[in-house]
Amino acid sequence: MSENLAITPEQLDLLQHAIGYTSEKVENGIFVFGRNWCAYKEENASWEELVKKGYASKRALRNLFDEAVYHVSKKGVKLLETSLLISIIPRSDMEETLK
Known part of the structure; x- marks a missing residue:
């Protein structure tokens, strides 16, 4: 069974x-x-299910909206790469968002 089947189309x-x-936005197979x-x-x-499976992380934003x-x-990016058949890389200032 492919790992891609572990999530729903909505979650993808x-x-x-x-x-x-x-x-x-994909150029030469790279996004x-x-x-x-x-x-x-x-x-x-x-999203909570994606967090449990390791494809995402979550933080509470304690501001006016408590979002x-x-x-x-990183695991979620790898899943997207496999699903979309492309390479996905963060812009240099986005590296810290991948946990």
Whole structure:
């Protein structure tokens, strides 16, 4: 069984959204991301499952909105690379978002 089947199509879309992926931004088989986050007012069940599986991390943002902020992990990036058949690399200032 492929590791890709371990998540739902919705969860795959969430991972792509968090890093700002669109196929139009792929050049020579490489996508460079300059963001890595997705915020919700409340915990999101699909993201929580991704966190449990190691494909994402979460932090609580204690501000005016008290949001749950999710980030794609290194394992999540590897899953996206396998699913999309491309290389995905962070812009140099985004390295610290990968845990």
